[in-house]
Amino acid sequence: MGSPNAKRKVHVVPSIKQSSSVPIDRSKVFTLVLGVIIMAAIYFILPENYSDTAKIMLGLLGMSVLYWTFEPVPLGVTAVLLLILMTVFGIVPKEVVYSGFSSPAVFLIIGGMMLAIGVNDTPLAKRLAYFILAKWGGTAKGLVGSIIIIPQIQAFFIPAVAVRATLLIPVAMMTLDTIEVKENGNLRKMIMLAVAFGGTISGTVVMTAAIGNILTVELLKEFLGIQITYFQWFLYTVPIWLLLIPVVWFVLLKSFALQPENKEFPHVKEEMKKKLDELGSLNVQEKKCIAILILIVGLWFTEPFHGLHPSIPALLGAILMAFPGIGCSKWESMVKINFDTILLMGVTLSLGYAFNHSGATELIGGSLTAGWFIDLLRSPILAVFSVLVITQVLHLVVANVSTAVVILIPIFIGLATTAGADPVLICVTASLACLHGYILVVEATPNIVVHSTGQIQQKDFLIPGLWMTIAMIAVTVLTAATWWNWIGLL
Known part of the structure; x- marks a missing residue:
C-alpha cells in the first residue's frame, strides 16, 4: 500500500457543458393547449343525441384545423397525432383509420415529388x-x-x-x-x-x-x-x-x-x-428528362384508353428517371422526398373516410x-x-x-x-x-x-x-x- 500522503491519481469527471436552453415558444404552447380545449368544448357542447363517435370526430377535426392552420408543430406531427387519436378513441375500425394510405392518390403524390426532384437534378x-x-x-x-x-x-x-x-x-x-x-x-x-x-x-x-x-x-x-x-x-x-x-x-x-x-x-x-x-x-440529361416527361403526360391524357390510374405513369416516370442508361437522376436523390406531405395526404384521406364512417x-x-x-x-x-x-x-x-x-x-x-x-x-x-x-x-x-x-x-x-x-x-x-x-x- 502506498503512503497516505502519496498523490493519488484522481479521475476528474468533466462537467457537462450546459447547452443554451432552447426558448419555449409560448404562442405554440398556447395553440397546442387551445386545440385540446377546442376538441373538448366541441364534444361537450354538441347535443346529446349526437353519437359519441361523431362528437369525438368533430372535436378532433376542430383541433386539426387549428393545428394545420397555425402549425404549432410540423404538419406531419399533427397528421400522425390524428392517426393515433382516431385509433385510441376507437372512432372507426383500424381498417378505416389506415385506409387513406392504401389509396393510389398517396402513390401519385410520392411519384410526383420524385419526378420534381428528378427534373430539378437537371x-x-x-x-x-x-x-x-x-x-x-x-x-x-x-x-x-x-x-x-x-x-x-x-x-x-x-x-x-x-x-x-x-x-x-x-x-x-x-x-x-x-x-x-x-x-x-x-x-x-x-x-x-x-x-x-x-x-x-x-x-x-x-x-x-x-x-x-x-x-x-x-x-x-x-x-x-x-x-x-x-x-x-x-x-x-x-x-x-x-x-x-x-x-x-x-x-x-x-x-x-x-x-x-x-x-x-x-x-x-x-x-x-x-x-x-x-x-x-x-445536354443529354435534359433531353432524356424531356422524353420521360412527354411519356408521362401522354399517359395521363390518354387515361380513358388504357385505364391506368395517374399514379402508375408517375411512378413509371420516377423509375425511368433513375434507371441506368435511361434516366437523368439518381434513385438515392429522388427518394429524399418530403415525408410530411405523404403523411398529410394519407391522414387527410383517412380523416375523410372516418368523417363519413363516424x-x-x-x-x-x-x-x-x-x-x-x-x-x-x-x-x-x-x-x-x-x-x-x-x-x-x-x-x-x-x-x-x-x-x-x-x-x-x-x-x-x-x-x-x-x-x-x-x-x-x-x-x-x-x-x-x-x-x-x-x-x-x-x-x-x-x-x-x-x-x-x-x-x-x-x-x-x-x-x-x-x-x-x-x-x-x-x-x-x-x-x-x-x-x-x-x-x-x-
Whole structure:
C-alpha cells in the first residue's frame, strides 16, 4: 500500500457543458393547449343525441384545423397525432383509420415529388425560367407576366405546387436583385404575389398539380364510384385556367403603383440571356428528362384508353428517371422526398373516410339542409355561385386546403344527393374554390412559400387577394354558364 500522503491519481469527471436552453415558444404552447380545449368544448357542447363517435370526430377535426392552420408543430406531427387519436378513441375500425394510405392518390403524390426532384437534378427548370424572362422580362408588365406563366408550364411536369413555388423563388429574387429593387418596394411585392398567385392558378387545369384536386377525385370515387380522369379534369377547368392568367396579371399591375424607374429594365433580359448562355445547349440529361416527361403526360391524357390510374405513369416516370442508361437522376436523390406531405395526404384521406364512417358528415350535412339552400342547389348556376361563395368563406376558417376538401366534399356529396343535383358539378366547384385561396397566407401553399421568404407581409395579400377571389368566382360562374353547359357538365 502506498503512503497516505502519496498523490493519488484522481479521475476528474468533466462537467457537462450546459447547452443554451432552447426558448419555449409560448404562442405554440398556447395553440397546442387551445386545440385540446377546442376538441373538448366541441364534444361537450354538441347535443346529446349526437353519437359519441361523431362528437369525438368533430372535436378532433376542430383541433386539426387549428393545428394545420397555425402549425404549432410540423404538419406531419399533427397528421400522425390524428392517426393515433382516431385509433385510441376507437372512432372507426383500424381498417378505416389506415385506409387513406392504401389509396393510389398517396402513390401519385410520392411519384410526383420524385419526378420534381428528378427534373430539378437537371438544369431544365432553370432553363425554362431563364428563357421566358429573357424574352419578356425587360419591363414590369413583362416580368410579372413571365413569373405568372412559368409555373403554368411547370405544372404539367412538376406535380407538387410547393416545389414549383420553391423553384421559382430564387429566380424571382435574382431578378429583383438585378433590378436593385428596394426591400419594401411595390415591384418586389408584385413579383412575390405573382409567384404565389401564379402558383395557385397553375394547380387549376392539371389534376395532378394540386393535392386538393387529387383528394376530390378520390373522394368522389370512394363515395359514389365516379371516376374523373386526367383529361376530364383538364376539359372542365381549362377555360377557368386560361381566363385567370390574364386576370391575375391585370389585378397585380393595378394593385401596386410603380415608380418610373421600376417600369423598364432591359438589363434583366441581358442578364437572363447570359444565364442561358452559361447553361449552353440542351445536354443529354435534359433531353432524356424531356422524353420521360412527354411519356408521362401522354399517359395521363390518354387515361380513358388504357385505364391506368395517374399514379402508375408517375411512378413509371420516377423509375425511368433513375434507371441506368435511361434516366437523368439518381434513385438515392429522388427518394429524399418530403415525408410530411405523404403523411398529410394519407391522414387527410383517412380523416375523410372516418368523417363519413363516424356519422359526422350526416350531422353537418343535416344542419345545412335548409330548404332555401337545397333549392339553390337545384338550379345549376345558382348552385355553382352559392357553393363558390360558401366554400370561399369556410376556407378562410379551415385554411388548410387538404382539410377543407376532406371536410367539405363529403358534405357537398350528401347535399347534392338530397337536392337531386349533379355531385360532380358541385364537388368540382367546391374543390376549385378550396384551391384558389388568395386572401390569407395560410390558404394556399404558394402563399406560405412566398411569405416564408420575409419579402412580403400578410397585409400585402389582402386587397389583391380579395379582388382575385371575386374574379375567381366570376370566372367560374361564367365558365359554368357557357363552357360547362356546352360540354354537358352543367
